[in-house]
Amino acid sequence: MQAGSMEEFAEITVEAVIETFEIECSAFFTYDKLENCLKVKGKFGFEADQMDCQLDSDWIDSRSISKKGNVIIENGSPDSGFMKSMGLSQVIISPYHDDNSKLDGILMGGVTEGKKGYYDEISKELIPSFMVFTQQMSSQLQNFEAKRYLNEKVQRRTTEVVKQKKEIEEKNVVLEDQKEELHSMLDSLKLTQSQLVQSEKMASLGQLVAGIAHEINKLIESIKNGTERTTQIVNGLRTFSRLDEDVLKVADIHEGLDSTLILLRNRHKNRIEISKDYGEIPLIECFPGQLNQVFMNILSNAIDAIEGVGVITISTSKSNGFIQINITDTGSGMPEHIKAKIFDPFYTTKEVGEGTGLGMSISHGIIEKHSGSIKVLSESGKGTKIIINLPLTQKKIAE
Ligand SMILES: Nc1ncnc2c1ncn2[C@@H]1O[C@H](COP(=O)(O)OP(=O)(O)O)[C@@H](O)[C@H]1O
Ligand SMILES: [Mg+2]
Structure with missing residues (x-):
């Protein structure tokens, strides 16, 4: 039947x-x-x-x-x-x-x-x-x-499965949309970041202008030592302005550190002892202009952190495939809650006009771009140590 x-x-x-x-x-x-x-x-x-x-x-x-x-x-x-x-x-x-x-x-x-x-x-x-x-x-x-x-x-199960399949398909469409949205957000973030780099660069240059003008006035006063100092400053500016080149080069890190110190001289001389402990390190493949900006940011922060007299120690060394740069200051140091925010964009404890809050976040970005690392050791009242590791060479990946 x-x-x-x-x-x-x-x-x-x-x-x-x-x-x-x-x-x-x-x-x-x-x-x-x-x-x-x-x-x-x-x-x-x-x-x-x-x-x-x-x-x-x-x-x-x-x-x-x-x-x-x-x-x-x-x-x-x-x-x-x-x-x-x-x-x-x-x-x-x-x-x-x-x-x-x-x-x-x-x-x-x-x-x-x-x-x-x-x-x-x-x-x-x-x-x-x-x-x-x-x-x-x-x-x-x-x-x-x-x-x-x-x-x-x-029948019920089939209906359910068909429904689930439809739901999954719909979810996939949403995911696809979100993926695209994320991609375009990433693109715009990249753009914003490069604009931020630019604005921080302008800020550091602004800080320099005052110092340099002062230096040049002093040079005119003592023509005798003038030639040497002028050459130093001009070289320093040249090195620093490599920012704009932004091309991968084999560069001397010590040269970058020294140029940066020269440009900052007006802010630390007679007050802060600069102690250099440079090791035997090879030239490394990097974007030298960008690394100079990192040194500028970190050394500026160190100078700002030292009220009155103090010491900034810069040491370099090499260890398997990496070079290490330590920048230590005897300044104010940071409590835990400030240290936790140091890499946040726009985080600053400085007065309006004195800090942009971008230095460390941009430095972090630059070191990351070099596949390196940056670490902060600090204790309130005991000073700060910034440890940077950079690889000797860069993987050749188009951005
Ligand atoms: N060497 C340092 N010693 C003490 N505090 C520091 C040091 N470096 C950075 N900081 C703290 O981190 C904050 C963020 O630094 P940064 O991103 O360079 O911005 P900015 O210098 O414009 O404030 C500073 O305002 C300061 O509070
Ligand atoms: Mg800063």
Whole structure:
């Protein structure tokens, strides 16, 4: 038996009853436990539209229906409301049950009053075969329901999977969008960063101008030493202005440090002792202008940190593939909460006009660009040590 819906199943069943037992009418009911009601699913030969019936109603002895394997033949007694309402003279009723012997429904065959031609009277010999038929129908019904349940489950699962797939696809679209957004944000960040580098460069140059003007005035005063100092300052400016070249070169770090010190001389001389402890280090591949800016930022901070007299020690050394530059000052040092923010852009403890708060963040960016590292050791009241490590060579990756 192939049936897609319960209605089809019921229809096939009642037709089979009619054919098999050659009786006039048949109906197939399922039992609704919640409503304690027999509901007609399929019928043949009955005129009545409304055949559902409450089990506790007056029609057939509901106790006998509930018992397993009981087949009843009623001979149209006048008290039987159901038979009367159906216009039946005789009826054969076979209940079927679930695995727990609970009523599942009934299968019914009947003969109407006045209609002849089939059996006038339902033969008692029909009982065993009607029972067997009902039993078989019942197990087919169980198979059918199990299959239908499974089909529904498969259907639901399929719907779910399709839905999930759609959701994933939608999420992918969103992710793709976000990726693009991130890319363009990164681009604009890169632009901002290079603009920041530019503005910090202008700020440091501004600070220098005053010092240099002063130096030059002094030089004019003492022409005798003038030639040497002028050369130093001009060379220093030349080195510092390499900022603009921004090309990868093999450069001498000591030269960069010295030029920077010369440019800062006006801010540290007579007050701060500069102690150099330069080691044997090779030339390194770098962007020299940018590294000079790092030295300028760090040495400026060191000078700012020393109130009155103090010492700035610069030491360099080489160790497997890297050079190390340490810049130590005997200045104010930093408490933990300032140290934690030192690389944040625009973080400054200086007066408006004195600090941009960009020096360390830009320095960090430059060192990172060189695949190096920058570390800060500092303690409030005890001075500060900046440790920079730079590789000897740069990987040639286009930016
Ligand atoms: N050597 C140092 N000693 C003490 N504090 C420092 C030192 N270097 C940096 N700092 C602190 O870090 C802050 C940020 O430095 P920086 O980014 O160069 O900005 P700016 O110098 O413009 O304030 C400084 O304002 C200062 O508080
Ligand atoms: Mg600074």
